[in-house]
Structure formats: structure tokens, C-alpha cells
Amino acid sequence: MRVAIVGATGAVGHELLRVLEKSTLKLDELQLYASPRSAGSTLSFAGREITVQATPEGAIDADVILASAGGSISKALAPAWVAGGAVVIDNSSAFRYDPEVPLVVPEVNGEAALSHRGIIANPNCTTAIAAVAVAPLHRAFGVRRMIVSTYQATSGAGQKGMEELLTQTHMVLHGKEAGAEVFAHPIPFNVIPHIDSFGDNGYTREEMKVVWETRKILGDESLAISCTAVRIPTLRTHAEAITLELERPATPEQARELLRAAAGVEVRDDPAGKLYPMPLTATGKYDVEVGRIRSSLVFEGGLDLFVAGDQLLKGAALNAVQIAEYLQEKGALRGRVTG
Amino acid sequence: MRVAIVGATGAVGHELLRVLEKSTLKLDELQLYASPRSAGSTLSFAGREITVQATPEGAIDADVILASAGGSISKALAPAWVAGGAVVIDNSSAFRYDPEVPLVVPEVNGEAALSHRGIIANPNCTTAIAAVAVAPLHRAFGVRRMIVSTYQATSGAGQKGMEELLTQTHMVLHGKEAGAEVFAHPIPFNVIPHIDSFGDNGYTREEMKVVWETRKILGDESLAISCTAVRIPTLRTHAEAITLELERPATPEQARELLRAAAGVEVRDDPAGKLYPMPLTATGKYDVEVGRIRSSLVFEGGLDLFVAGDQLLKGAALNAVQIAEYLQEKGALRGRVTG
Structure with a gap:
């Protein structure tokens, strides 16, 4: 080939x-x-x-x-x-x-x-990472609503995004003021809730990509999805907090079992052993880490989870x-x- | 006195x-x-x-x-x-x-x-920061469900937390491996979904504090609240992505108007002017910054918002x-x- x-x-x-x-x-x-x-x-x-x-x-x-x-x-x-x-x-x-x-x-x-x-x-990277974790749950339990908050690495803006984080962090540690060329504001020790351009509904294109693309990949246009996309000072690997309302109730143990058998997923969910998804451990890994799986406190029978996937790899x-x-x-x- | x-x-x-x-x-x-x-x-x-x-x-x-x-x-x-x-x-x-x-x-x-x-x-700092933003909306529109994802600064672990971020970041920039004493894992360029201890339901105490304390402060034990509390590599000022289901529908413009008149709040919500809540601008400020106010895509008549408040001040x-x-x-x- x-x-x-x-x-x-x-x-x-x-x-x-x-x-x-x-x-x-x-x-x-x-x-x-x-x-x-x-x-x-x-x-x-x-x-x-x-x-x-x-x-x-x-x-x-x-x-x-x-x-x-x-x-x-x-x-x-x-x-x-x-x-x-x-x-x-x-x-x-x-x-x-x-x-x-x-x-x-x-x-x-x-x-x-x-x-x-x-x-x-x-x-889109954020969508791909969420999709491998959410698809098995959708097939088994039917996702009705999905609420996503992202913790996105500077690698989402390419090599120059990672370089800006490193050089500007260096500036701050040496008592100088950080600047910004790649990002809308200085990124060291900061959080920027602005990735891609803003649309008329107040959501960014990055946020709407998660909505549009997750529906298309899961083949279900009825899915209600919301996203807040946030750039944070990490180098690579996006993390995401995901809340799911389900048609059929699921327990965390059922979800873990399903996800352990799912392709592209590593269940990393042992809080007592301090094991949960993190950029530190997910970077360079092909599988998307999924953990912090727990019963939702706002949707009966729903689930909360946390995922981390290398933006440059699975993303x-x-x-x-x-x-x-x-x-x-x-x-x-x-x-x-x-x- | x-x-x-x-x-x-x-x-x-x-x-x-x-x-x-x-x-x-x-x-x-x-x-x-x-x-x-x-x-x-x-x-x-x-x-x-x-x-x-x-x-x-x-x-x-x-x-x-x-x-x-x-x-x-x-x-x-x-x-x-x-x-x-x-x-x-x-x-x-x-x-x-x-x-x-x-x-x-x-x-x-x-x-x-x-x-x-x-x-x-x-x-708790995360609760206090969310409460000033959510209380006026609760009074006017009745919050039914509230989903919070946090972006918490190292100052939540005190002076030694901020010092660990700075010294360990320095290590990484000089090609050395970062260690961790204050936090469960190295914090530079990382994200740790673990603040305080884990409970039997899989939520951390930090997450449950937001649930218990928000209900007590708003005087409404029927509120359904969920939280994912995440430590990120910032120095001070916690940010939070908040999704609200409301009893009575609200428009973003109604919410902005209410919040502009609310004590302790600075509405910072002009995406076109790149104005939204950020640690960079909220640090050292008494008011909690509130922005990214938009109609929820998962709850009809509900709202999504983003807040940033100085953990050491209002928090x-x-x-x-x-x-x-x-x-x-x-x-x-x-x-x-x-x-």
C-alpha cells in the first residue's frame, strides 16, 4: 500500500x-x-x-x-x-x-x-476520546442526555501550542509577564474557556463539534449533548468530565464490566489505589483511560465518569x-x- | 472590636x-x-x-x-x-x-x-464561589438540577500546594521528573480528579461538600447536585463549569441582567471581546467572575455558565x-x- x-x-x-x-x-x-x-x-x-x-x-x-x-x-x-x-x-x-x-x-x-x-x-479530538468511552454505554443503556466539561491540552493547537505553554511558563517562573500568540490569553497557570470561534448561541465551534460529531458517530440525532470546552495548561492528553442520563439504569459495576471488554478503553478506576485517568498516565497511550465511574447524583440510574485520552493519538x-x-x-x- | x-x-x-x-x-x-x-x-x-x-x-x-x-x-x-x-x-x-x-x-x-x-x-471554597452565582438564579427561576465540573487551583491545598506547583514545574522545565508530596500525583502539566478523600459512593469529600453545602446555603434540600472536582496546575482561583436545569425557563439575557444586579458578582460575558471568567483576571478580585452564559442544550429553558473566583478570597x-x-x-x- x-x-x-x-x-x-x-x-x-x-x-x-x-x-x-x-x-x-x-x-x-x-x-x-x-x-x-x-x-x-x-x-x-x-x-x-x-x-x-x-x-x-x-x-x-x-x-x-x-x-x-x-x-x-x-x-x-x-x-x-x-x-x-x-x-x-x-x-x-x-x-x-x-x-x-x-x-x-x-x-x-x-x-x-x-x-x-x-x-x-x-x-475532533475531544469527540473521539469521549466516543470510545460512551459508545458501549450508549449501546447497552441508551444515553439520553450527555453533559461534558473538558480539560484540553495545548497540543490541541499543535506543536506551537505546546511550545507557547513551555516558553511562557518559563517566563512566569522567572518573574516576567506571560504573553500569548497562539492562545487568546496567556496560558501558564491559567484556564481559558475559549477554543475555536464563538457561535450565535454562545457556544464555541469546539463545543458544538462535540454535539454534532458525537451524534453522527453514535448514529443518533436525538441525543441531547452539551459541552463546555476549556483550555488548561497541560501539554498533551485531553481529560473530560462526563455526566450521562440513561434510558435504562446502569450501576457503576455494570459500566466497568462493559468498558473492560470494550476496544480502545483502559478502565483505570481504583480510587483507593489512587488510580484514575490523568494526562500523566494517559499520554503516549493508545487506549483512552476511563475512571471515576459512579452513580449520577442528578439522574437516577445515570452515570458520572472521567476520561483522559492522548489528543495526538486517539484524538x-x-x-x-x-x-x-x-x-x-x-x-x-x-x-x-x-x- | x-x-x-x-x-x-x-x-x-x-x-x-x-x-x-x-x-x-x-x-x-x-x-x-x-x-x-x-x-x-x-x-x-x-x-x-x-x-x-x-x-x-x-x-x-x-x-x-x-x-x-x-x-x-x-x-x-x-x-x-x-x-x-x-x-x-x-x-x-x-x-x-x-x-x-x-x-x-x-x-x-x-x-x-x-x-x-x-x-x-x-x-468550602468551591461552594462559596458557585453559590454567589447560582443563588440569584435559584431565587428567580428555581434550580432543579445542578451539574458542576471544577478547575481547582493548588492554593486549595494552601501555601505548600502553590509552592509544589512552582518548584515541580521548574523541575519539569529543566528536564527532571516531577515529584509529589502535597498532591497525590505530580501536578505540573497534569490534571488530578482527586481532591480530599474518596467516599463509598465513589465521590470525593470535596465533591460531596459542594452537594451538602450548596443545599444548606440555598436552604433547599431537594436540589439535585452533582460535582466532579479536579485539581489543575493553576496557582489560585478556582473555575467551574455549571449546568442548571430550572423550574421556570430563563434566557441568557435575563440571567445576565439578574447577575449584573447581584452582590459579589462581576458579569464578564463578552465572547466577541474575548471576555469570560479566567484565573488570570479573577485572581485578587473580590467579586466572582461569571460568564459564558448560554441556553442549555440538554435542559430546555436551562442555563450553562462558567465562573472563576479567587479561592483564597471569596472562597x-x-x-x-x-x-x-x-x-x-x-x-x-x-x-x-x-x-
């Missing part, structure tokens, strides 16, 4: 290379693309150096294109990539809300990927590669209907 | 001195007490130095004792302080759930303080001094029934 990464030099690109090294994809060729500024540099992959090329204007000769260079590039170039015969797995939000484009978390709705018409969308690079692996496994790479 | 501070050398003690300097209390005398280890040191107050004394075993000759030296000291000594004629305003959780002890946020239920029998409890020192000011204003300092 010939794979191309567009946006290979970014934070997600970096993780794509690491995840591909360990993946089950039968890789015959790996092409790396980025902005003209990065062209000519090399990135290491499986012990060899691959030269980064400037992303061309038209088609790319590959079977799978993993696109992670932002929404405007995907929007502009994906049609040409599809016309050229590739399957595009797109990490941006450009196509996620297109009813013809499947939005896929393989553990949850992998089969949706099989009906692609050239493009498959990778969900981005890993999920994209897992989609490609799923297509390979199902022999569906060439089975798509070209546009 | 003769005032004594027990626990004067701690983080809350430090803020008590600063708040008392600006308060309307008619101060005739200020005594400072702490552990024997701190006895003999001096603290500055209104331009002069006051010597810290070791907390005695028995009565303290003062009209008001502001106690902030932890629950075990309050539990052991408060009866003697009351017997000695003082009114005790206690910052620990030792007496908060005693039905004979009023639990007071002056803007919300100041009149409850008038029925004290020697001890008045100062609420502790300020509220305690405000209780004393309220008693002075109502001439209720000597009106108490001694035990």
Missing part, C-alpha cells in the same frame, strides 16, 4: 509517523508532504530518512492520503486527491458534517467507513491510521465509489 | 490580613496565632508589625475569632473559644454540617448568621471577614446565645 501524509511536519504528522511504524498496514511506500517552507527537510521513519516534499496543487499518487494540514488545504485539495484515486482520511473539520462523508471511530462505527466515496473524516493520528487499517482488513481500499 | 486570627501564617491567614486592612470592621485589636513553630515571628498589618503567638489550649480573649488552622484544631478548641465569649468564624469543615451551626455566604443567606450559637461556618478569607462585617452591621456580635 502506498501512503502519503500531508502535513507531515506538524505535531499530528509526527505522531502519524510513529503510529505507522507500529501499524499493521502493509506499507510499500510512504510519501511525506508539508508546506514549501519545510520541503527538502527529512523525517525519520522506521530507521530511514524520508525527504519532505512541498504539497502539490493536484493529485498525489497514493492509495491512502492521511491529511493533517488544516481545513483550508483539505477543502481545496481533497477533490483532486480523490479524483486521482486515493482514499483521503482527513483530520480537519472540512468534511465532517457532509452527510456523504463518513465520520469514523473504528471501535464505534468502523462499518460506516466502508460506504466512503473517497473521503473519510477523522473526528488524531492513531484514529486516522486505525481507519486505514480497518479499510485494509475489510479489503475496502479499492472498493470505494469514485466521485 | 477585638479580632483574633488562628492560623495567621498560612495562605488564608495571609489573605485575612490583607482583607482586614480594607474592611469596614472597627478593629480595636488584632491578635495573631499559629503553631508554636511560627510563634515569635511577625506579620505586617496596616503598616505595623504584629508578633505571632502560639495558639493557646483554652479561651482567647477576643470578640471574633477567624479560624483557619484546619479542622482538627477548630474541633478541639472552638468550644473553649465560644465559652470564652467569642464568636468563631470557622474556615474548616468541622462544623459545617452541624444543624445548629449556620453556614453562611453573606450575599446569599447572611440572615442565617444571626441565629448563631457561637460558631458560624465558612463554606475563604474574604467570605469570613464579610460574615464579621455583617454581624457588626446587624449589631449581632453580642446577640448570640452562649452555649
Whole structure:
């Protein structure tokens, strides 16, 4: 299989290379693309150096294109990539809300990927992380209402977000005032309830992505979902506090049992042993940590839980590669209907 | 009025001195007490130095004792302080759930303080900060369910909590591994969903305090409240994401109007101008910042909001001094029934 990464030099690109090294994809060729500024540099992959090329204007000769260079590039170039015969797995939000484009978390709705018409969308990081934990509970007990508060890492804004946290924290520790270029306000020792742009209803796009995308992935437009998305001074791994109202009552023990058997989930729920989901332990991990599972105090038979998942892995690079692996496994790479 | 501070050398003690300097209390005398280890040191107050004394075993000759030296000291000594004629305003959780002890946020239920029998409890910081924002909405629209996710600063663990964040962050920035003494796990660039001890129902005491204390302060035991309490790497000021189901529907504009007229609240809610509650702006401020007010997506006619309040001020020192000011204003300092 010939794979191309567009946006290979970014934070997600970096993780794509690491995840591909360990993946089950039968890789015959790996092409790396980025902005003209990065062209000519090399990135290491499986012990060899691959030269980064400037992303061309038209088609790319590959079977799978993993696109992670932002929404405007995907929007502009994906049609040409599809016309050229590739399957595009797109990490941006450009196509996620297109009813013809499947939005896929393989553990949850992998089969949706099989009906692609050239493009498959990778969900928003916060959504992907919540979905692996909530989907098994939804299938067993029927989620009616879902309330999410997020604790989002600076990696959500890419490499430059993490760098801003580190350099500005350094400033503060040396008695200087912190500045902000990537974020709307200084991020060291601060909390910013503002990710992406604000909509007319007072919610940010980041918050509405969780609403729209969770419904699409779970295939249930009747789900009532609310989200408060908050940037905090962590490097990578998003955490989320989730409250669920259920159609059929569930006990925490039932939920733990279900989630222990679920793909992509590590139940980390032993308060007495100080085990619960945290960025410190979830960073670099493929599975999403789920813990603090307890009976809801506001919804009878409902549940409260806490999750932590690496934004750059399950929230981005890993999920994209897992989609490609799923297509390979199902022999569906060439089975798509070209546009 | 003769005032004594027990626990004067701690983080809350430090803020008590600063708040008392600006308060309307008619101060005739200020005594400072702490552990024997701190006895003999001096603290500055209104331009002069006051010597810290070791907390005695028995009565303290003062009209008001502001106690902030932890629950075990309050539990052991408060009866003697009351017997000695003082009114005790206690910052620990030792007496908060005693039905004979009023639990007071002056803007919300100041009149409850008038029925004290020697001890008045100062609420948990997270509760006090939420209460000033939620009480006006409860009075106008009737809160039915309240779901809280917290973003709590290290100051909640006192001066040593803030120091651990700073020194351990320094370690990480210099490539060393962070340790933990105050917190259960390293706090730099991490999120720890564990504050205070775990109960049988899987909730921490910190989370249950919000449930129990909010009900007591709002005088409504039927309120359904849930909380996820999370420690994050900030220095001071707790933030909280709050979702409210209401008996009578409210619009965000109605809520803003109500809250603009409410005591102790600063409405900071102009997303287009990047104005919303943040530790960066709420730190050192007496008022609790309230913003991100929007119609709930899970409860018809309900509201979502975000608050940020200085844990050491409204969450502790300020509220305690405000209780004393309220008693002075109502001439209720000597009106108490001694035990």
C-alpha cells in the first residue's frame, strides 16, 4: 500500500509517523508532504530518512492520503486527491458534517467507513476520546442526555501550542509577564474557556463539534449533548468530565464490566489505589483511560465518569491510521465509489 | 472590636490580613496565632508589625475569632473559644454540617448568621464561589438540577500546594521528573480528579461538600447536585463549569441582567471581546467572575455558565471577614446565645 501524509511536519504528522511504524498496514511506500517552507527537510521513519516534499496543487499518487494540514488545504485539495484515486482520511473539520462523508471511530462505527466515496473524516479530538468511552454505554443503556466539561491540552493547537505553554511558563517562573500568540490569553497557570470561534448561541465551534460529531458517530440525532470546552495548561492528553442520563439504569459495576471488554478503553478506576485517568498516565497511550465511574447524583440510574485520552493519538493520528487499517482488513481500499 | 486570627501564617491567614486592612470592621485589636513553630515571628498589618503567638489550649480573649488552622484544631478548641465569649468564624469543615451551626455566604443567606450559637461556618471554597452565582438564579427561576465540573487551583491545598506547583514545574522545565508530596500525583502539566478523600459512593469529600453545602446555603434540600472536582496546575482561583436545569425557563439575557444586579458578582460575558471568567483576571478580585452564559442544550429553558473566583478570597478569607462585617452591621456580635 502506498501512503502519503500531508502535513507531515506538524505535531499530528509526527505522531502519524510513529503510529505507522507500529501499524499493521502493509506499507510499500510512504510519501511525506508539508508546506514549501519545510520541503527538502527529512523525517525519520522506521530507521530511514524520508525527504519532505512541498504539497502539490493536484493529485498525489497514493492509495491512502492521511491529511493533517488544516481545513483550508483539505477543502481545496481533497477533490483532486480523490479524483486521482486515493482514499483521503482527513483530520480537519472540512468534511465532517457532509452527510456523504463518513465520520469514523473504528471501535464505534468502523462499518460506516466502508460506504466512503473517497473521503473519510477523522473526528475532533475531544469527540473521539469521549466516543470510545460512551459508545458501549450508549449501546447497552441508551444515553439520553450527555453533559461534558473538558480539560484540553495545548497540543490541541499543535506543536506551537505546546511550545507557547513551555516558553511562557518559563517566563512566569522567572518573574516576567506571560504573553500569548497562539492562545487568546496567556496560558501558564491559567484556564481559558475559549477554543475555536464563538457561535450565535454562545457556544464555541469546539463545543458544538462535540454535539454534532458525537451524534453522527453514535448514529443518533436525538441525543441531547452539551459541552463546555476549556483550555488548561497541560501539554498533551485531553481529560473530560462526563455526566450521562440513561434510558435504562446502569450501576457503576455494570459500566466497568462493559468498558473492560470494550476496544480502545483502559478502565483505570481504583480510587483507593489512587488510580484514575490523568494526562500523566494517559499520554503516549493508545487506549483512552476511563475512571471515576459512579452513580449520577442528578439522574437516577445515570452515570458520572472521567476520561483522559492522548489528543495526538486517539484524538488524531492513531484514529486516522486505525481507519486505514480497518479499510485494509475489510479489503475496502479499492472498493470505494469514485466521485 | 477585638479580632483574633488562628492560623495567621498560612495562605488564608495571609489573605485575612490583607482583607482586614480594607474592611469596614472597627478593629480595636488584632491578635495573631499559629503553631508554636511560627510563634515569635511577625506579620505586617496596616503598616505595623504584629508578633505571632502560639495558639493557646483554652479561651482567647477576643470578640471574633477567624479560624483557619484546619479542622482538627477548630474541633478541639472552638468550644473553649465560644465559652470564652467569642464568636468563631470557622474556615474548616468541622462544623459545617452541624444543624445548629449556620453556614453562611453573606450575599446569599447572611440572615442565617444571626441565629448563631457561637460558631458560624465558612463554606468550602468551591461552594462559596458557585453559590454567589447560582443563588440569584435559584431565587428567580428555581434550580432543579445542578451539574458542576471544577478547575481547582493548588492554593486549595494552601501555601505548600502553590509552592509544589512552582518548584515541580521548574523541575519539569529543566528536564527532571516531577515529584509529589502535597498532591497525590505530580501536578505540573497534569490534571488530578482527586481532591480530599474518596467516599463509598465513589465521590470525593470535596465533591460531596459542594452537594451538602450548596443545599444548606440555598436552604433547599431537594436540589439535585452533582460535582466532579479536579485539581489543575493553576496557582489560585478556582473555575467551574455549571449546568442548571430550572423550574421556570430563563434566557441568557435575563440571567445576565439578574447577575449584573447581584452582590459579589462581576458579569464578564463578552465572547466577541474575548471576555469570560479566567484565573488570570479573577485572581485578587473580590467579586466572582461569571460568564459564558448560554441556553442549555440538554435542559430546555436551562442555563450553562462558567465562573472563576479567587479561592483564597471569596472562597475563604474574604467570605469570613464579610460574615464579621455583617454581624457588626446587624449589631449581632453580642446577640448570640452562649452555649
